[in-house]
Amino acid sequence: MQNDAIPELARRLWHAGGGAPPVDPEVAGWLDDLELAHAVVDATRELAVGAGERVIGYKIGLTSQPARDAFGAVEPAAGHLLAGRLLPAGRSLSTAGLFAPKVEVEIAFVLGEPLPGPEVTASDVRNATAEVAPAFEIVDSRWRGAAPTLPMLVADNTNAARAVLGPRVALPGGSLAEAVATLSIGDREIPGSAKAVMGDPVEAVAWLARHLLNRGIRLEAGDIVLSGTLCPPTAIGTGDRLVADLGELGRVALDVD
Numbered sequence: 001m002q003n004d005a006i007p008e009l010a011r012r013l014w015h016a017g018g019g020a021p022p023v024d025p026e027v028a029g030w031l032d033d034l035e036l037a038h039a040v041v042d043a044t045r046e047l048a049v050g051a052g053e054r055v056i057g058y059k060i061g062l063t064s065q066p067a068r069d070a071f072g073a074v075e076p077a078a079g080h081l082l083a084g085r086l087l088p089a090g091r092s093l094s095t096a097g098l099f100a101p102k103v104e105v106e107i108a109f110v111l112g113e114p115l116p117g118p119e120v121t122a123s124d125v126r127n128a129t130a131e132v133a134p135a136f137e138i139v140d141s142r143w144r145g146a147a148p149t150l151p152m153l154v155a156d157n158t159n160a161a162r163a164v165l166g167p168r169v170a171l172p173g174g175s176l177a178e179a180v181a182t183l184s185i186g187d188r189e190i191p192g193s194a195k196a197v198m199g200d201p202v203e204a205v206a207w208l209a210r211h212l213l214n215r216g217i218r219l220e221a222g223d224i225v226l227s228g229t230l231c232p233p234t235a236i237g238t239g240d241r242l243v244a245d246l247g248e249l250g251r252v253a254l255d256v257d
Contacts, residue, residue: 005028005030006036006040006043007043009023009027009028010040010041010044010046010047011047012027013040013044013155013156013157014044014047016142017097017142017161018097019096021144022141022143022144023142023143023144024144025143025144025145025147025148025152028152028155031149031151031155032149034151034154036151037150037151037152037153037154037155038154038215040155041079041080041157044157045080053082053083054082054083054084055080055082055083056081056082056083056222056223056224057080057081057223057224057226058079058080058081058223058224058225059078059080059081059158059160059225060077060078060204060205060207060208060225060227061076061077061079061139061153061158061159061228062075062076062077062158063196063197063198063204063228063229064196064197071149071150072150076198076204076207076211077150077153077158078158078208078211078212079154079158079159079160080160081160081163081224081226082160085160085161085163086162086164086165087162087163087164088164089164089165089167091164092254092255092256092257093138093162093164093255093256093257094257095236095238095256095257098138098140098161098162099140100140100141100146101138101139101140101162101235102138102140102235102236103137103138103139103185103233103234103236103242103254104136104137105134105136105181105183105192105229105230105231105244106134106135106136106137106227106228106229107132107135107176107179107197107201107230107246107249108132108134108135108163108165108224108225108226108227109125109129109131109201109205109224109225109227110129110131110132110168110224110225111129111130111219111220111221111222111223111224111225112131112221113128113130113221114128114218114220114221115205115206115209115218115219116218118213119210120206120209120210121206122200122202122203124209125202125205125206125209126202128219129171129205131168131169131170132168132169132170132171132249133165133167133168133169133249133252134165134167134181134245134250134251134252135164135165135226136163136164136244136254137161137163137226138161138163139160139161139233140159140161141156141159142156147159163226164252165224165252166251166252166253167250169248169249169250172248172249175200176194176200176202177195177200179194179246179249180192180193180194180230180246180247181231181245181246181247182245183231183234183242183243183244184242184243184244184245185234185236185240185242186240186241190231190232190234192229192230192232193230194230196228196229196230197228197229201227201228202227204227204228205225205227208225208227230246231244236256238256238257239256240255241253241254241255241256242254242255242256
């Protein structure tokens with residue numbers, strides 16, 4: 001691998017996220033381990049910040065066992081969230097610049113305190129959480145034909161594309177593992193359960209805190225965390241109206257242009 005391969009791939013993935021053509025996986029045959037993948041996504045994040053973007057939190061992917069099995073992963077994967085890709089409430093989603101977008105229904109955590117320790121627990125996450133919200137994450141691969149390997153998925157910021165949060169509420173006193181969701185797209189309804197998110201979304205956020213600390217990154221007060229999808233990722237298109245009902249956690253809606 002040449003020394004300029006990592007920044008060049010990061011540049012191509014970043015530009016693909018802004019409307020340039022998707023990246024052919026064949027150009028990155030050298031991308032065969034997670035250390036290289038993290039180097040690529042770190043370089044992509046630096047490009048984003050250099051272009052005036054701001055990291056406002058993180059997303060967790062592969063939180064269900066079937067999703068991990070599909071990539072041969074032993075644990076979830078994580079990506080960063082950018083301020084410019086968080087849609088304001090009421091704003092519609094434009095599919096311009098997206099390749100094959102899918103929607104995920106998530107519980108977003110908004111931290112009121114940092115999570116600094118190397119042994120972060122679910123109890124620590126509960127204590128540090130200021131609010132939660134129903135959320136949509138729009139995922140989209142910048143690889144032509146989608147990422148064929150786990151390192152390629154991670155290098156592409158774990159498919160993070162857009163997000164929207166519904167109204168924020170206090171973290172319920174009961175277990176989030178019991179939360180259920182219904183995603184409605186027109187006359188279709190797709191059920192989901194928080195148990196698909198590592199058994200409990202709070203556990204997913206604790207995993208993220210430990211994972212990031214291993215990379216020298218700390219979850220801070222104010223960070224938004226998309227904890228993983230309750231419903232299977234579902235393809236969306238122009239004209240769709242998306243509504244997710246998470247019971248006592250509230251509802252979130254999004255129109256697709």
